[in-house]
Amino acid sequence: MTDMTLGPIARPARGGPLAVERPPRPSALSNALVFGWRAVLKFRHVPEQLFDLVMTPIMFTLLFTFVFGGALAGSPGEYLQFFLPGILVQTVIFNSVYSGVGLCTDLQKGLFDRFRSLPIWSLAPFAGLMVGDLLRHGIAGGIILAIGLLLGYRPEAGLPGVLGAFLLLFAVGFGVGWVFLVIGLLVRTPMTVMTFGFTFIFPLVFASNIMVDPGTMPGWLEAFVRANPVSHVTTALRGLLSGTATAGQVGLALIAPAVLTLLLAPVVLALYRKK
């Protein structure tokens, strides 16, 4: 580095190339959109993350369908029909962990310090995280669905059913996302966010009706599984994809995301402002 390259910086106030007219302050919406753009850029630069997002659900789908499918539902084909909506739910819930991990990483690296010292809408960075989440859920869900279709899965409700199912998945991802944002703000390392996240998720995902019909379980567990919000979501999603969903099922499925959002969004904002 020589003085020549530094020359222009020397006189920012007096009209060197580095001096600029300050643009007018942008709107909160514009700030939020910029963070959304950041999420898209990140996705473009780290396409490997797709691998993380879809490998586990793909393995689950293949294993369960071909290894257990026959035993659980009579034939792999029939089981896939039952299991695929569930694996979509599982994928979205597992992938919600990533927004917490991403937030924790940004906080740890000091990136949020920079954002917080800017005169911008203070919650704009979260809008970016949400956009990132939606992208992840949409892309991962799309891939799993495509693989399901290849293996012979058929959503009886057709395209409208699929669209409805994805809207529900987005709502679930949005709701569950708050849990991990809270964790991301509270713990220090991204690894811990992962560990915490999965500890919390595993019982909910496995003690649900995603993999098997709870009718075969011991009474106490069956009661838990029937009350588990993950089961409600899975039931509603199956209904949406097969065209048999009732408004009651969908409403029940939306309770948990709504409650999580109402409860945790203020917590996230308070923790963030306090940081």
Added chain:
Amino acid sequence: MAQGHDLAIQARGMIKTFGTTRAVAGIDLDVPRGMIFAILGPNGAGKTTLLRMLATLLRPDGGEARVMGRDLRADPDGVREVISMTGQFASLDEDLTGRENLRLLARLWGFRGLAARDRADSLLAAFDLSDAGDKQVKDYSGGMRRRLDIAASLVVTPGVLFLDEPTTGLDPTARAGVWSLIKGLAQGGVTILLTTQYLEEADQLAGRIAVIDHGRKIAEGTSRELKRQAGSGMLRVTPALGSELDRAAAVLGRALGAAVHRSAEGADLSVPVADAVEANWALSALVEEGIEIGDFRMGQPSLEEVFFALTGRPGAQAGEAQA
């Protein structure tokens, strides 16, 4: 004494406590506009905490401050409009390219589309990063990262630029580069408040230096004034035999009744002396004890010796982080 409106930063009684740790225990600061002002202190002194409070990132537990005339408590958003902060650790998005990082910030400041792109490009050019602009930041060297981080603070020209340990971890060339960059900015009228553990850095750059330790300001002044505080002159002695360093230190201490400072490399002793007579007396005490003197000099104290005189502990050595 500078008037309030000539001050870029005016802070009174700043306090921040973490649990039982008093990170900053009541610091006053007056930084005139356009000056490079250095906060010098060892690890854990409270430098980062003080800077983060002034940059609106941490709410002070006590005290008040005005930055470019704007009140930190009442108008933090107003303060954010006139400051930029380059933190101790690079605050960049490692996954994005350098150009994208700058474009992101330019857009957050309100540059639109092409204007944001132009802004990013001219910053990259000015910081000698044009060629690396399309590389992801995670592939940058420490020096490139630091330059990009500082560039990111100049998307709009701030009134006050906070730099937290801007050269820690850089090699001497990169450090010199950052120094000339900081000087250039100050010439352009930007007030700079920087922290450092390197006495040499404060000496080189700063118009004024505040020395802090355990959350308190223990001295403030120009480099020359601080040096005067440590005594009018220093006697530096290098015993011929390294093994006699301890004994020599003891003899000097007894002869002059003053604390003897050992240079970080360990070969030199230095001790404040009033005049040549005192120096002579000290040297003859060494000779009397049969300690052979390899070399001796009289001179002004270095900032490191100043720090030792002020705190009773050795200061960090410039260059330590390169090891």
